[in-house]
Amino acid sequence: MKNNIRITLEYDGSRYDGWQKQGNTDNTIQGKLENVLFRMSGEEIEVHGSGRTDAGVHARGQVANFHINAEICPDGEAAREYLNRYLPDDIRVLSAKIVPERFHSRLSAISKTYGYYVETGDKKNVFERKYVYGCGKKLDVKAMRQAAEFLIGEHDFKSFCANRRMKKSTVRRIDEIRIVEHGTKLEFLYTGNGFLYNMVRILTGTLLEVGSGTRRPEKMKEIIAAKNRDMAGRTAPPEGLFLLHVGYEGERETV
Amino acid sequence: MKNNIRITLEYDGSRYDGWQKQGNTDNTIQGKLENVLFRMSGEEIEVHGSGRTDAGVHARGQVANFHINAEICPDGEAAREYLNRYLPDDIRVLSAKIVPERFHSRLSAISKTYGYYVETGDKKNVFERKYVYGCGKKLDVKAMRQAAEFLIGEHDFKSFCANRRMKKSTVRRIDEIRIVEHGTKLEFLYTGNGFLYNMVRILTGTLLEVGSGTRRPEKMKEIIAAKNRDMAGRTAPPEGLFLLHVGYEGERETV
Numbered sequence: 001m002k003n004n005i006r007i008t009l010e011y012d013g014s015r016y017d018g019w020q021k022q023g024n025t026d027n028t029i030q031g032k033l034e035n036v037l038f039r040m041s042g043e044e045i046e047v048h049g050s051g052r053t054d055a056g057v058h059a060r061g062q063v064a065n066f067h068i069n070a071e072i073c074p075d076g077e078a079a080r081e082y083l084n085r086y087l088p089d090d091i092r093v094l095s096a097k098i099v100p101e102r103f104h105s106r107l108s109a110i111s112k113t114y115g116y117y118v119e120t121g122d123k124k125n126v127f128e129r130k131y132v133y134g135c136g137k138k139l140d141v142k143a144m145r146q147a148a149e150f151l152i153g154e155h156d157f158k159s160f161c162a163n164r165r166m167k168k169s170t171v172r173r174i175d176e177i178r179i180v181e182h183g184t185k186l187e188f189l190y191t192g193n194g195f196l197y198n199m200v201r202i203l204t205g206t207l208l209e210v211g212s213g214t215r216r217p218e219k220m221k222e223i224i225a226a227k228n229r230d231m232a233g234r235t236a237p238p239e240g241l242f243l244l245h246v247g248y249e250g251e252r253e254t255v
Numbered sequence: 256m257k258n259n260i261r262i263t264l265e266y267d268g269s270r271y272d273g274w275q276k277q278g279n280t281d282n283t284i285q286g287k288l289e290n291v292l293f294r295m296s297g298e299e300i301e302v303h304g305s306g307r308t309d310a311g312v313h314a315r316g317q318v319a320n321f322h323i324n325a326e327i328c329p330d331g332e333a334a335r336e337y338l339n340r341y342l343p344d345d346i347r348v349l350s351a352k353i354v355p356e357r358f359h360s361r362l363s364a365i366s367k368t369y370g371y372y373v374e375t376g377d378k379k380n381v382f383e384r385k386y387v388y389g390c391g392k393k394l395d396v397k398a399m400r401q402a403a404e405f406l407i408g409e410h411d412f413k414s415f416c417a418n419r420r421m422k423k424s425t426v427r428r429i430d431e432i433r434i435v436e437h438g439t440k441l442e443f444l445y446t447g448n449g450f451l452y453n454m455v456r457i458l459t460g461t462l463l464e465v466g467s468g469t470r471r472p473e474k475m476k477e478i479i480a481a482k483n484r485d486m487a488g489r490t491a492p493p494e495g496l497f498l499l500h501v502g503y504e505g506e507r508e509t510v
Contacts (some may be wrong), residue, residue: 010381010382011381012381058382069410089381089384091381092380124347125265125347126266126267126344126345126346126347127386128266129267129345131382149501
């Protein structure tokens with residue numbers, strides 16, 4: 001018999017090639033998890049993530065699940081302990097539990113929240129160099145909030161998708177974009193039903209161009225309508241991005 | 256003509272062999288600074304730090320000074336800009352200015368403040384793994400504060416010095432030890448006229464043993480009187496330690 005184990009984990013993505021396993025290299029979060037689960041069970045176990053994160057992107061609340069022999073892993077705590085003992089110290093399982101067979105961390109997810117962190121002051125703290133994007137200039141927060149309003153709701157976000165040959169639907173729904181000021185630091189919080197490849201970083205890069213005055217807020221309407229990646233702004237760098245929360249049916253939002 | 260330049264800098268000590276240059280390797284903060292100054296001036300320039308920091312120890316307010324050709328470096332801003340352009344991104348000059356010829360960052364210093372950070376909860380955040388010591392147990396803060404009281408004032412701190420063959424005086428004055436609670440995190444703030452080799456880490460390690468109940472606070476008196484390193488507690492690990500501030504005559508304390 002197998003148990004379906006759901007884990008919530010955090011990781012510092014700085015030294016990894018992102019979430020998804022790539023060929024023979026295992027310098028990925030998924031690869032590290034699968035290595036430890038092979039050690040634990042003697043079997044090749046596939047770990048399903050709620051979604052990929054790019055190289056250098058971090059997570060405070062990534063969710064993943066996997067099926068494992070119930071005798072070897074009788075409960076969530078056994079998985080959490082074993083994984084935390086053998087995972088590198090920049091990946092940590094926060095919680096683990098047995099979930100129904102049908103649960104799939106990606107297919108069952110109904111919402112995601114990402115945070116993007118920007119330092120607008122000229123001094124970027126050395127301790128935050130891997131966790132905050134230092135844009136180094138004052139930004140017009142009011143203009144960025146106006147621009148963000150145009151993004152709320154269900155739209156075809158093809159202009160904000162790095163994969164130009166995306167065959168599947170590029171329609172997504174953004175429920176909320178909050179821009180919170182902490183001194184000279186800005187926190188961009190995005191919640192929606194799903195995000196395309198690089199979408200949060202392109203949204204942020206475009207909002208930053210509004211904030212620095214090179215685009216007007218209303219321009220957002222045109223960018224969405226164009227369905228053309230070239231119309232949107234630059235892709236903001238990975239280090240400022242954190243996957244904060246993945247929401248599932250019947251669960252209270254905690255971010 | 257030479258200018259005497261005083262710099263205040265911060266660094267993430269995680270990947271360095273400490274402040275002080277060692278033989279041929281230059282994997283030290285001092286070595287990195289001297290390399291850039293050689294590039295700037297074409298001359299071997301010695302950088303004097305206010306004190307050494309060990310491998311893995313960080314600084315938010317280290318002070319150093321050096322003498323450099325006044326034509327090449329006419330003011331502090333020239334030094335700050337050049338250094339920040341060529342230093343690795345985990346070392347950053349916060350400010351730089353011309354100071355009188357007689358200023359020496361170590362000999363002129365009259366006080367130092369260190370911070371030591373401890374996580375007492377069982378979950379150590381992956382983003383803080385290089386900046387906080389995860390002791391993983393609840394501590395009796397009141398007992399640690401009582402113990403700290405015995406350390407205040409001028410004492411021979413030989414029991415708290417890692418260098419057992421220290422020939423110079425091991426008498427130092429501690430002006431203040433504050434233990435501040437931030438949720439499950441503890442901040443130990445030490446201010447004094449100077450600290451011996453590993454002294455802050457041994458003081459912290461000893462206080463943690465009081466906090467976990469393995470030593471009584473009054474034991475501190477005996478430990479000091481013994482003048483024997485074996486009587487004190489373990490050396491707390493380097494990653495929790497930050498040099499926060501170096502004080503000089505006539506300057507307002509800012510930490």
